[in-house]
Amino acid sequence: MQNMQYEKTPDELNKFKHLNHIEISECRTFHKLGGLPLYNPRFIDVEKFHHPGIAPVHDQSGGYHINLDGIAIYKQRFDKTFGFYCDRAAVMDKGKYYHIDLEGNRTYRGSYDWIGNYQEDKCVVRQGDKFFHIDLAGNRLYLEEYDYVGDFKDGIAVVYKNRQATHINYKGHFIHNKWYKKLGIFHKGYANAEDNNGWFHIDIKGEQIYDHRYKMVEPFYNGYAKVETFDERLGQIDITGNIKHVIHTPDTISQMHKISRELVGFWHTYLINAASQMGVLQLLPANTVSLGKKLKVNQENLHRFLRALWEINFISYDGKNDIWQLADKGQFLIDNTFMIKAAKMWGKVITQENWLKIPELLKQEPIQSFLSFKENENNEDIKTEFYQALLGYTALDITEFAKKIDINQKTKVLLFGVHSLVLVDILKSKNINSISYHNEPKLPAQLVRNFDVVIREENDSTKECDLVIFTRFLQHYDDNKVLSYFKALKNTKVSRILLVETVIEECKPMGGIVDMNIMVEAGGKLRTRINWENILEQVGDFSISDILPLTSYLSVIDIRKK
Incomplete structure (x- = not known):
């Protein structure tokens, strides 16, 4: 059979000139050019023609490729065939996938559970539940395996691992080593990215090019990108992230329904x-x-x-x-059984009278902290379920703690706050064995007995420790109470304090609703970095060394003794 890569008949050459105008018939059994059949044969199914004038088809004999005259270009038959890219076509054969050349021959020995199409002479493949890239000869480009990889474009591909995405080059090296929830390919120097707050654009360094977040963004097109806001407005932004042209705004009925859902x-x-x-x-x-x-x-x-x-x-x-x-x-x-307990807890939260007293609370100067409904719960079983719900949330939020926080094995650690109990196993895994828990407010015995930690209830529990960790604890207290905790550590052996907290920013909305819940539930508050620095300045001896993000909404504030 003729090799279409090098030789075409005069009739084929004439058809080849109009390759981009060839269409698939409505019944998908043949191709058309100018409204007329391109050839005489008919098939069960046909796909689009690709350069150099070859299309995948399927009939009773199986899957294969045809030329512009509707003639098979090789004798082999497969379960399924796909289009030619970089002179290679993906085929499915006996449930496995590999690539063939224009003569229907394998281009490499191996087979995969799934393959993509070659782009820039590189191809996505999947073996089991792992993805990676191969070259034209079927060789792996790098050793790393991912949960998913995309096609290369301009030498860069998106890869996913552990529910996060970044960009790599042909050698598998990170382009910027910034990880996001989702990513798109780079187009004209920018890529779409999503974090927990929404979609935006990043540059080649992986840095956001503006602060705004949107429900949806498209790639930039001649300096503008189409976006959809969270209130369902469509518009175009420039590289500052500001909307420069409004395409349309939601109608009154849509707005009414959206607000009603919130209510x-x-x-x-x-x-x-x-x-x-x-x-x-x-x-x-x-x-x-x-x-x-x-x-x-x-x-x-x-x-x-x-x-x-x-x-x-x-x-x-x-x-x-x-x-x-x-x-x-x-x-x-x-x-996730903690979610069942969380449902019961939130059912109790929304019955709290303080939700109806927000206007009055806001007028207090300052708002003073008080015991929450959890501390005031008299039924130990119910109280235990409330705390187990909180532990479930925090266990998922601090998975990066061990990787990001270095602690010497000989360190004597004192934990504050029920959320800190999820750190016990993490610290033990780092061979830190001197771990105590300051039991204030007092936790149910049936809860703490499940943790391999020394329970301390005396006021001088900080006496022998080197490191104190407050996990989502100080957020429940007003500034004066927080100040008292820090001052109690001032003249002790404690040389380091870790605060696991949501650090808010004055000009960003993140944390606003949680902050109001904390105010209503306990009279506490989330704080900015400046808020924490002001408190530490009143204490003296301590200062912030670093703030390390664990998630998009939770960080570790690393405080050291001066």
């Missing part, structure tokens, strides 16, 4: 709390009749309740068979 957000809290108390999710899958009997609830009322959980995507319903089953959110809730 009735407590509906969700109460529904999930009720589902947690009843244990509904743990009984699924099930039909309405059996659920009604197990829960001792009227079937009609139960169906109404389940429909509401269905609407907020915690469960789904197969009406044909009358089967209720877990959706992804519901499955996550029961797989």
